Structure formats: C-alpha cells, structure tokens
Amino acid sequence: MKPLRLARLVLLLGVVLLLAACHRQDALPWRLTNVSGHMPDLAFQLTDDHGKPVTAEDYRGKVVLLYFGYTHCPDVCPLTLAHLHAVLQRVGAKADDARILFVSVDPARDTPAIMHAYVNAFDKRAIGLVGPPRAIEALSKRYRSAFTREPAQGNGQYEVSHSSAIYLFDRQGQARLLATPATSQDDLVHDLYLLLETGS
C-alpha cells in the first residue's frame, strides 16, 4: 500500500512539472537567439516617416522587428530589408500585425521624407524612424548596439558602420529574440509566426 502511494505521488509531481514546463514561454521551440528577460522593453521617442512624433507605446499590440541602418547604405541595409519583406510575405496575412522599425543611424542625411520613400520601397509594414543624434544613441545603447560615422571620401560621401542585428519584440514590447543578416528566412518565418501566435 505504501509503495503504491509513493509511486502515485511521484507520478503526480512529474505531471505537474511537465505542465509547468509547457506553460513557460521559454519552452517554445525558438530557432533564433532567445533574449527574453535579458534586454529592456522597447522604449523611444522619435519621429516617424510621416514627420509625426512617436513613442514605443504607439506600436504596442504589434510584433516589432527593430533594425538600425541608413538610406545611403546600398548593399547590406537593402538586403536585410528585402529579406524581412520576403519573411513577412511568407508569414502571410498574420504578418499585418508585425511592423519593421528601421531606425536611421545617419541623422545628418536621413529626413522623414527620404525614409518614407526608402522603407516603402521594401514593405508597406515598414516604418522609418529618425531623431536627434542623442535619441538615436540612447536607443542604440539600450540594445547594446553601436554605430560609427566613417571619415568622408573625396566626394563628401561617407559610410556609417552599424550593428547588423535584428531585434524582435512581442506585442507587449518585450525583447524576445535576436537575429542577424545571416539568419535563414526559414528560421525567421518560423519564429515570427510563433511570436505572432502567442499573446494575440
């Protein structure tokens, strides 16, 4: 009688632990780098590509893909944004609840108008954000990102080196996942779908 009781108790405990594990969001089968709890919530005060002041609160309820770049970047930035567009297309109608926030690290050249034309050439769900250097630096530092304006070339043109990471936030604005330009489209589609499914 006694050993049977113990066995039942152990079994019950096992089931409880299993259920608890299933209910923990960390247990979701993410393919990207899980940064839940390791990075601060989305917070900023910037200007969108319509020239309207916006804060992170304006995007609560949406899954956000945050990426730093600049419009005079002819190769890596367009490649990354083209990839994100392809990922949103593959996710389908559900991706209408996602927003790509493209934050300019080139405040000297990127105006809301230029940003508007730029982001819309990639995806209608992309928003260009600009702001004073101090606000951009603060947001960049918040996510341990960095950018450096390189010395100008003879023709006055200059490049801006910048972190190439893509940060994914859930509908509550919590930092959840980290991707890089090398991340496969399949993995991004998989995790973005999962992120859109949870907490909708």
Add this chain to the structure above:
Amino acid sequence: MKTMGSLSLLLACLLCAAIAHASEADHVHASAAWIRVLPGSLPAGGYVTLRNDGDQPATLQGASSPAYTSVMLHQSSTDTGMGRMRMVGQLVVPAHGQVALAPGGYHFMLMGAGKPVQPGQSVQVTLHFADGSTLATDFQAKPANAL
C-alpha cells in the same frame, strides 16, 4: 615546299600574336548583372558574376557607366556583428575561375544617376581591367526589395 613552310610560320606567328594580344576582358564573361534601384538620388548596389576562361588571372579595377557619375568597387561585411563597407582597389578573377559580386559582399556602388533609373530598365556598365581592356555589360535594374 618552301612557300608552304613560310606560310605555316606566318600563320603560327599570327596565332601567337593573337594569343599575346588577347586582353583580360576577352576572357571574362559577365552574367546575372543587376542593379538594386533605391528611391530618389540614393546610391544603388550593382551585382554581377564574372567568369574567366583564360589561363591568366584577370584583374577588375573598377567600372563606369553613362547613367551614373560615379561607380565604385566596394565590399560589405557583417562578420563581427557590425555592418561595414570598404573601398576595394581591385578584384582578381582567377584563371578558369569565377568571382561573384553579390549582395552582402563585393558590389559596385553606383552614385549620381543623371536621370532616375527605373526598375525594368537596362543600364550599361563598363568594367575596367588592369591591362586597360574593358567589358561593356548590360545590368538589369530591379526594385529595391528584389532578392
């Protein structure tokens, strides 16, 4: 007999001369040439695959285009988590080998379009090699979000 010998010698010499004068550009074949067009007057990225069927390496030193005031050879990298771009002086296409100028790596940066280039257009870009030879190539203009 003597005439025949002289004739073959002459032919041989002509052949040698032809081989000696075959330029780098003569051995390079360009394919999959395209330009990612960005809005307004923003610089565009140009991409092409170069195949060299010659016994000698061919050295690409730059390019020019009637449609842009400046074309520069660049290389992007994202290996340290930082997206960077650097100017490249030259790019060697190995003998019997190929090199791809492709998104995220080597590319042309095309600046100062005289007239806005529209997706669907064909833009001529002339590739310049170290021996002074050139290769005129038609690049297909594609939309910003082309992959």
